[in-house]
Amino acid sequence: MNLHQLRFVREAVRQNFNLTEAAKALFTSQPGVSKAIIELEEELGVDIFTRHGKRIRGLTEPGRAVLKSVETVMQEIDSLKRIGKEFAAHDSGSFTIATTHTQARYSLPRVVQLFAQRFPKVRLSLLQGNPKQIAEMVLNDQADLAIATESIAEMDGLISLPCYQWEHLVVTPPDHPLLRAKPLSLEEIASYPLITYDAAFAGRNKIDHAFALRSLKPDILLEAIDADVIKTYVELGMGVGIIAGMAFDAERDRNLRAMSAGHLFGSNVSRVAVKQGAYLRSYVYTFIELMTPALTRKLVEQAMSGEQPMYEL
Structure with missing residues (x-):
């Protein structure tokens, strides 16, 4: 053999x-x-x-x-x-992150910038896909870790840990009548054509579940994997958008207005996942801690050894 x-x-x-x-x-x-x-x-x-x-x-x-x-x-x-x-070179090598578009576009730029400044010799790659695809990238050793909101917590062979919480926002053009709704309700949202994420992305299951609980059948006019696409069509007046909270910036998105929808769709937790039993380079632990300071190397190693680390986001 x-x-x-x-x-x-x-x-x-x-x-x-x-x-x-x-x-x-x-x-x-x-x-x-x-x-x-x-x-x-x-x-x-x-x-x-x-x-x-x-x-x-x-x-x-x-x-x-x-x-x-x-x-x-x-x-x-x-x-x-x-x-x-690792012992031959502590601060150089390759590091591949598999993630969704929302994470890559809105959550990771600051972390990637800090990481690149600290480890200029590390060749960093970002692979994008839906949650199932990025989980498989880690399982097949195509990536060192995965970052997503949906489904990776349930994937066999992965160890996943919570990174941060976020809520959905409803976005409209500046003069939309929905802005006068106090408080914002599912019934009022469902009375307009909706533009939101594809079923595999950004907490879409919670959106669908919330409407289903109220026996509402919203008119989903357009589905996308990219919040920028959603916002573009909302700006054109084609419908009301539902996006992840981190995807809205009041300064950048001046042609839109946003309303908090956490009370309607609940909160979501983005997670970082690594392959069970994998050996992680020291700078991978540093990246995780840059992303979520509570996730120290000790806590990650505890999770990988089968323990349930306790920490607060």
């Missing part, structure tokens, strides 16, 4: 059981990958993959158990490599 065989098994699964693509990803030959997998199966005494002719189609039941062990071993190997790099 050798590490090449384990890499081939993992990559075959990642490439949807296409050995040709797995070989390309690992810069080797398809026959070599196939032969190595067969030799591993013979050594273990079980079939890892189901087959149709010469093609593999999926994992067998013992294959799923083997894959789980393979992932653990390869993660430990990756951690060993990172440890070596």
Whole structure:
């Protein structure tokens, strides 16, 4: 048994059981990958993959158990490599953050700027996607951490911690009649066409749930993944917008007016997530603490060891 065989098994699964693509990803030959997998199966005494002719189609039941062990071993190997790099260079390397557009556009610029000033030798990358996509980026080792509001707390294989709370705002043009509503109600909001986030983003589930509880069916005119897009169409007078609170700036958004809607849609919690068992470079801990000072390295390490750290946002 050798590490090449384990890499081939993992990559075959990642490439949807296409050995040709797995070989390309690992810069080797398809026959070599196939032969190595067969030799591993013979050594273990079980079939890892189901087959149709010469093609593999999926994992067998013992294959799923083997894959789980393979992932653990390869993660430990990756951690060993990172440890070596950590001690060789404390303040340089690469750091990849997977996040949503809202976080990248409105929450992270200040943190990224501070981080870049403190670690000028670190090559920082931002990958964007919906919450499910960015969680998978971390699980597949394409990113070091994920930042989002939705769903990452429930993803198996991730350790997630609360970063900060925020509420939705309702935005309108300056002369909109909704601005005279005191207090603002769901019924009044639902009487206008709405422009808000796509179902996967920025607490949209709480928006839908709030209307459903009042048996209201709002007219969602337009859905977007980007608050800037939402605000653009609100400025054109096409509808009333519902956006994340951090996406509104009174100075920058002079053609809009905002009303707090936390009493209608509740509060939301953005979270940071890392892969369970991953080895984090010291500057990753620093980035997390820059984002949320309460999240010290000690607290993050406690969470990664299975403890439930107590802290207040």
